[in-house]
Amino acid sequence: MPPSSPILKVAVPTPLRRSFDYLVGQSIIPAIGARVRVPFGRQQLVGVVIDHIAESTTPSNKLKPILETIDDQPLLPAHLFKLLLWASDYYLHPVGDVFNTCLPGLLNKGEPAILEPEYYWQLTEEGEQAFSNLGKNAVKQHKILNWALQHQGVISPEHLNQLELIPSELKPLTEKGWLIKKQIELSAKPYTQSNQPLALNPEQHDAVSAMQQSIGQFHGFLLDGVTGSGKTEVYLQLIEQVLIKKQQVLVLVPEIGLTPQTVQRFQRRFNCDIAMLHSGLTDRQRLNIWLKAKQGLTSIVIGTRSALFTPFSDLGLIVVDEEHDVSYKQQDGFRYSARDLAILRARDEQAPIVLGSATPSMESVHNVNQGKLTHLTLRKRAADAKPPHIKVLDIRQRHLENGLSQALLDNMKRHLENGNQCLVFLNRRGFAPSLMCHGCGWIADCQRCDKHMTLHLQQKRLHCHHCDKQVFMPKKCPECGEPELFPIGLGTERLEQALIKAFPNKTVVRIDRDSTRRKQAMQDYVTAIKNNEVDILVGTQMLAKGHHFPNLTMVAVVDIDGCLFSADFRATERTAQLLTQVAGRAGRADKPGEVVIQTHHPEHPLLLNLFTQDYQSLSQQILSERQAGQLPPYTSMALFRAEASTLQYPMEFLNEVSKQLGQVPGLDCFGPFPAPMAKRAGKMRAQLLCQAEQRGLIQRAIKPVISIIEQLPSARKVRWSIDIDPQDP
Numbered sequence: 001m002p003p004s005s006p007i008l009k010v011a012v013p014t015p016l017r018r019s020f021d022y023l024v025g026q027s028i029i030p031a032i033g034a035r036v037r038v039p040f041g042r043q044q045l046v047g048v049v050i051d052h053i054a055e056s057t058t059p060s061n062k063l064k065p066i067l068e069t070i071d072d073q074p075l076l077p078a079h080l081f082k083l084l085l086w087a088s089d090y091y092l093h094p095v096g097d098v099f100n101t102c103l104p105g106l107l108n109k110g111e112p113a114i115l116e117p118e119y120y121w122q123l124t125e126e127g128e129q130a131f132s133n134l135g136k137n138a139v140k141q142h143k144i145l146n147w148a149l150q151h152q153g154v155i156s157p158e159h160l161n162q163l164e165l166i167p168s169e170l171k172p173l174t175e176k177g178w179l180i181k182k183q184i185e186l187s188a189k190p191y192t193q194s195n196q197p198l199a200l201n202p203e204q205h206d207a208v209s210a211m212q213q214s215i216g217q218f219h220g221f222l223l224d225g226v227t228g229s230g231k232t233e234v235y236l237q238l239i240e241q242v243l244i245k246k247q248q249v250l251v252l253v254p255e256i257g258l259t260p261q262t263v264q265r266f267q268r269r270f271n272c273d274i275a276m277l278h279s280g281l282t283d284r285q286r287l288n289i290w291l292k293a294k295q296g297l298t299s300i301v302i303g304t305r306s307a308l309f310t311p312f313s314d315l316g317l318i319v320v321d322e323e324h325d326v327s328y329k330q331q332d333g334f335r336y337s338a339r340d341l342a343i344l345r346a347r348d349e350q351a352p353i354v355l356g357s358a359t360p361s362m363e364s365v366h367n368v369n370q371g372k373l374t375h376l377t378l379r380k381r382a383a384d385a386k387p388p389h390i391k392v393l394d395i396r397q398r399h400l401e402n403g404l405s406q407a408l409l410d411n412m413k414r415h416l417e418n419g420n421q422c423l424v425f426l427n428r429r430g431f432a433p434s435l436m437c438h439g440c441g442w443i444a445d446c447q448r449c450d451k452h453m454t455l456h457l458q459q460k461r462l463h464c465h466h467c468d469k470q471v472f473m474p475k476k477c478p479e480c481g482e483p484e485l486f487p488i489g490l491g492t493e494r495l496e497q498a499l500i501k502a503f504p505n506k507t508v509v510r511i512d513r514d515s516t517r518r519k520q521a522m523q524d525y526v527t528a529i530k531n532n533e534v535d536i537l538v539g540t541q542m543l544a545k546g547h548h549f550p551n552l553t554m555v556a557v558v559d560i561d562g563c564l565f566s567a568d569f570r571a572t573e574r575t576a577q578l579l580t581q582v583a584g585r586a587g588r589a590d591k592p593g594e595v596v597i598q599t600h601h602p603e604h605p606l607l608l609n610l611f612t613q614d615y616q617s618l619s620q621q622i623l624s625e626r627q628a629g630q631l632p633p634y635t636s637m638a639l640f641r642a643e644a645s646t647l648q649y650p651m652e653f654l655n656e657v658s659k660q661l662g663q664v665p666g667l668d669c670f671g672p673f674p675a676p677m678a679k680r681a682g683k684m685r686a687q688l689l690c691q692a693e694q695r696g697l698i699q700r701a702i703k704p705v706i707s708i709i710e711q712l713p714s715a716r717k718v719r720w721s722i723d724i725d726p727q728d729p
């Protein structure tokens, strides 16, 4: 065979942890990193060439030629390509599925990697006149023209998504001359200048200048700044320095933090192309952003976890905001940590990276202790706001009405009477966590999970939050026929009703996953809160994160006791983060804030430590406990999970996995055990925990036997996965 025709190692999207070899055949030789279409069994799949090799271990009569070369050059920049291969190796995840997860959907389908023109629509004078004369029945036209009038006469592709319209629905209006369709310029809009940066306080100034010196090289920073200390302002001013050098910036934000405000703040500041990757985009929009960033036409990309895989022509900085947030770890399929991979990416691409948080993860604090990250602190709130005053309210033997003590209500009253807002925090949505029969004690359990079903009274439904099963609320007990069923426990919906009753003249809004299902809903609530149209906010952790409400002066934490006693070794860290973040919502502007925490355990060390010291000293304490207990980040973990219709199969499979791993020195296997919630969505689940003192040992132990594990007969009876660095073992 002439040397010009190599054998191709191709990453094909299959569940197997290997690549597949193909011949070039009649096609032009695809570059390493190019997509190819290949025959796979009876299907045709799109894969990525990951190597050229001279010889294959597959017998030559079994090798098939590829069907087509899709890209005439590598699809990904070399650094990113390497990162994905590394990630497949580290997370022990099938390489084909890694590409499949990380590439935009259209590229996985084999669409050409070509930027397609995008359009926007401009309102004409005729359109404006037509709007006032529209008949009653022209509902859609009214909606479209009204939108344009409210948005400086423009309907952008983003707006179309928000209006839930497709382009062809605007055609009747362009034909009438009411709108004009125009192409969006694809050329780069270079950074020119920023608008009104704030004058930095000394701590912010020191942080920016320390990081600025690392532009153009790799350096990891932990920006550890209390809530409201002006971290975002620090990012913005650092980003400006990177833009001046004509480099690009990637900003990762948690799922929930991707509110329009974040983006507006960037757009107001910088006059350049800023792309926002979020779940509301069409496949085409997603691909266009991907291509524009790759070609250097976009200067800033802001997005959640998966935005990490955006290619850049010249990446100059990565910001990971709220780096402790659990949403950076993908919990199914390719279970990567975007924060951890971001550090690797920054190192590969010679760019600085900033991990920002008011409550850094133990992993990052540990990295600071080890000198791997440079610690920058903002201890003072920006704009002279004072830290909130914290009061632990002992509710032992006090009367509680719907979970609320009189002392808490009195406290709220004081703040409300001064015209301020209160936030009442409870991390449990629905009306009540369960429904019970007064006649026989029957409890509404989920038949598919080891859990009760949550009562949603407004919708008159029982809903399992673990498998999503929903049924109508029964009118009488299914066991004994008793009509008197009563809710047990407290959810946000019940709390909302109780607060409306307690403060009949005040406006109460509830913010949780149920009340914000509608697109725009969160945005509308946030606007109403900022405009002071709301007095009391009731909600879950959705309210704990990132928001800045200047009139909010009191935060009430209603029920934290459940979080204080948990078997999960990360519970202390998570509870400390949650409490600190929620508390941080109080008193963010010139008004002093107060936090009141109701508890039956006022002497609990976590509560004492958190509020007599600060998060920083508490985190050192948590770390020494982790070290003593030989737990992450001092050790590495991997979790094998398996599920089937009966517990026997996952236990059998995991037992064999454990045998395969054998006696590797330095590696400990625990289990298999039934999972903490053994039954979920009708499946029985078990897990096997592997722990090693040395990073990388887990991979070295599992890799040699992975294909044996994949082919175990018992593997066929279960669904199984490996989770490296699991967040919830």
Ligand code: ADP
Binding pocket: 198, 199, 200, 201, 204, 225, 226, 227, 228, 229, 230, 231, 232, 233, 234, 382, 383, 548
């Ligand atoms: P964080 O991201 O740490 O929560 P933000 O950057 O949102 O904090 O800042 C909190 C508030 O303080 C915002 O209203 C912001 O405009 C204001 N702020 C930040 N830095 C300054 C500064 N140097 N001078 C005045 N106000 C500031």
Ligand code: ZN
Binding pocket: 437, 438, 439, 440, 441, 442, 477, 478, 479, 480, 481, 482
């Ligand atoms: Zn009953």
Ligand code: ZN
Binding pocket: 446, 447, 448, 449, 451, 464, 465, 466, 467, 468, 469, 681
């Ligand atoms: Zn369920």
